[in-house]
Amino acid sequence: MLNRIKSYLFLGLIFTCVACGGGQSNNNNPGNSPTPPPASPPPPPVSDFDQDGTADEVDSDDDNDSFSDGQDALPFDANEWIDTDGDGVGNNTDTNDDNDGIEDLNDPYPNCDDHVAKVYRGNITAQTLDILANGDYCAIDGDVIFQQGDPINSLAPLAKITQITGHLTIGRTPNLHSFEGLNNLIIVGKDLVIGPFNTIDSLDAFQNLNLIQGNFYIGKNTLTNAGQFPSLIYVGKQLQIFSNSNLTTLSGFNRLLTIGETMGVFNNPHLQEISGFNQLNTFKGDPNFLPFIKGEVAIVSNQQLTNVSGFSQTASLTRLNVSMNRALIEITGFTSLKKVQNQLLIYNNNLVHFDGLGQLTTVGGEGDAGNGQKFYFGKLIIEENRQLTSLAGLRNLSYVGQELTINENRSLGIGTSIFVDPLRGDLAAGLATLRAMPQFLDNIVVGEKIHLEDNR
Numbered sequence: 001m002l003n004r005i006k007s008y009l010f011l012g013l014i015f016t017c018v019a020c021g022g023g024q025s026n027n028n029n030p031g032n033s034p035t036p037p038p039a040s041p042p043p044p045p046v047s048d049f050d051q052d053g054t055a056d057e058v059d060s061d062d063d064n065d066s067f068s069d070g071q072d073a074l075p076f077d078a079n080e081w082i083d084t085d086g087d088g089v090g091n092n093t094d095t096n097d098d099n100d101g102i103e104d105l106n107d108p109y110p111n112c113d114d115h116v117a118k119v120y121r122g123n124i125t126a127q128t129l130d131i132l133a134n135g136d137y138c139a140i141d142g143d144v145i146f147q148q149g150d151p152i153n154s155l156a157p158l159a160k161i162t163q164i165t166g167h168l169t170i171g172r173t174p175n176l177h178s179f180e181g182l183n184n185l186i187i188v189g190k191d192l193v194i195g196p197f198n199t200i201d202s203l204d205a206f207q208n209l210n211l212i213q214g215n216f217y218i219g220k221n222t223l224t225n226a227g228q229f230p231s232l233i234y235v236g237k238q239l240q241i242f243s244n245s246n247l248t249t250l251s252g253f254n255r256l257l258t259i260g261e262t263m264g265v266f267n268n269p270h271l272q273e274i275s276g277f278n279q280l281n282t283f284k285g286d287p288n289f290l291p292f293i294k295g296e297v298a299i300v301s302n303q304q305l306t307n308v309s310g311f312s313q314t315a316s317l318t319r320l321n322v323s324m325n326r327a328l329i330e331i332t333g334f335t336s337l338k339k340v341q342n343q344l345l346i347y348n349n350n351l352v353h354f355d356g357l358g359q360l361t362t363v364g365g366e367g368d369a370g371n372g373q374k375f376y377f378g379k380l381i382i383e384e385n386r387q388l389t390s391l392a393g394l395r396n397l398s399y400v401g402q403e404l405t406i407n408e409n410r411s412l413g414i415g416t417s418i419f420v421d422p423l424r425g426d427l428a429a430g431l432a433t434l435r436a437m438p439q440f441l442d443n444i445v446v447g448e449k450i451h452l453e454d455n456r
Contacts, residue, residue: 049076067207067230081231082186082208084111084162091186091210111162111186112138123166126150126173133157140164143190148172155181165189167214171196179205186231187211196220201246203228212236218244225249229256236260243267251276251310258282262296271302275310275333283318295341300324309333309356316341322354323347331393332356341365343379351385357393364401366447376447379403386410391439398441403449404434412455414439421449 047056050064060068062075069075073083073090080090087099091111095103099113109119117138124132124144129152132140143166146152153175161182167190170179176197182205191214194203201223209229213236218226220243229252237260241250247268253276260283265274283295295318299308305325309332316339322331323345331346331354339362346354364378378401382388388409406412416437420430430450435442 050078082210084186108165109139109163117160126152129157131157132161136160138162140166143167143169145169146171146173146176149174152176155179158182159184161185163187163189167191167193169193171220173197174199176200179203182206183208185209188213190214191217191237193217194219194221195244198222207231210234215240218242220244222246225251229253231255233257239263241265241268244271245269247271248273250274253280254278256280261294262298264296264298264300265302266298266300268302269304271305273306274299274308277310277314278312280311281313281315294318296321298323303327306330307332312336315339319343319345321345321347322349325349329387330354330356335359338362340380341378343381345379346382346385348384351388353388353390354393355390358395360394361396362399363397364399364447366401374447376402378447379405381405381407382409383407384409388412394439396441398444400444400446402447403451404446405449405451406455407451408454410454410456414452414455416452417454418450418452421451 048054048059049056049062050059052059052064056062061072062069063072063078067081072081073086074080077090080092082091083089083094084091087094096107112119117136119139119141120132120135120137121141122128123142124140126146133156138160140161140163144158144164145167146169148171150173152173155176155178158181162184163186168188169191170176171193177199179200179202185206186208187210192212195218198221200221203223203226206229208231210231211234212232213234215237216235216239218241223244224246226241226244226247232253233255234257239259240263242264248270250265250271250273256277257279259280265271295316297311297317298319298321299305300321301324303326305328307330308322308328311333312335314334315336317337318341320334320337320340321343322328324347326349328349329352331351333356335356336359337357338359340360341364344360344363363380364376366374366376369375380397380400380403383405384407386409389411391406391412406414414437416433418430418433419425420427427446427448427450431444431446434440434446434450434452435444
């Protein structure tokens with residue numbers, strides 16, 4: 001036992017001498033100074049999934065898909081944010097969103113397992129709304145319409161509804177102060193009409209709305225920003241945003257791919273900026289065939305609008321009408337627009353430039369009128385923009401089918417006048433004059449009419 005204790009003491013002395021200096025020589029430390037402690041291990045790497053410079057542990061939107069992590073079913077997948085059946089596959093990828101054994105393409109209620117929950121068959125009004133609160137309903141096969149004077153103050157009974165097969169119309173309900181209750185709505189089968197309202201200033205509750213198969217109207221409201229709808233990819237007919245008295249910004253809609261017919265933004269007296277719509281690339285109507293009904297964007301009579309940006313993926317339109325926006329200084333959007341089939345009208349704005357249109361090559365076209373004759377269609381009209389100083393937005397324009405009119409833009413600094421139409425003037429001479437001007441390509445073609453006047 002004593003020998004064992006001595007051995008332990010001896011080993012303890014060695015430990016003291018080697019580890020702590022302990023009065024013994026240290027061959028690796030000739031100055032006999034204390035050995036420095038080992039370097040601290042490097043900190044673990046900071047996780048930043050979306051590479052936005054904010055660590056995941058404090059980032060409220062880890063995949064930067066515009067859905068906060070608390071609202072995002074798949075917070076580390078920028079392409080997914082809804083997972084109806086909770087199977088770990090987001091709805092954008094899942095071919096059976098509600099996991100009911102019926103593929104979405106064949107399922108009349110693709111976000112509602114109607115084997116488990118119920119489909120309410122009939123219309124919902126203020127008088128029948130409470131029926132939904134007393135049953136496990138996930139879809140409505142009918143219309144939902146709340147009209148002037150309806151005494152509703154909450155949409156909470158709609159909280160589980162993912163689909164409405166008919167119209168959804170909400171307006172003039174003075175006791176309603178929020179659209180909360182529509183947070184799970186994904187599909188509207190016909191028209192969605194929001195307004196008139198003077199009691200609601202946010203559309204955030206529509207964050208999961210994905211498809212509107214009819215028209216979409218936002219009109220006569222007191223909203224300040226109509227640019228929510230981060231999930232919306234499809235509007236079957238028209239998108240119209242009009243007469244919203246407090247609207248200052250129209251942004252977002254950045255997942256919207258398709259509008260079936262036309263888009264209009266008009267008579268919003270305090271609207272200052274239009275941006276977003278950066279995935280919009282398809283209008284369901286084919287712009288290569290008459291009649292020219294579908295594929296129009298009209299931005300008209302928004303008196304405080306100063307800039308139109310966005311629309312960065314829109315390559316062709318039937319019509320583009322930017323008119324009577326008296327404060328509009330610049331158009332920096334539509335940077336991919338190459339063809340306008342029927343008419344490009346830029347009229348009576350305060351524009352200095354419209355450089356965003358610099359990829360535009362073609363307005364209109366021509367067809368066979370029989371007997372060896374052609375007919376021309378397509379007009380480009382730039383008129384009464386009194387501050388316009390540059391036509392750089394036309395730097396790649398090579399063809400106008402029927403008419404090129406640039407008239408009464410009093411700051412443009414073009415002294416040349418040309419007036420040619422099918423009844424008077426020499427088109428060849430007019431084209432030669434046009435081609436010699438530095439503002440136009442030297443091979444530009446115009447089919448019938450050229451009118452340049454009062455652009456000094």
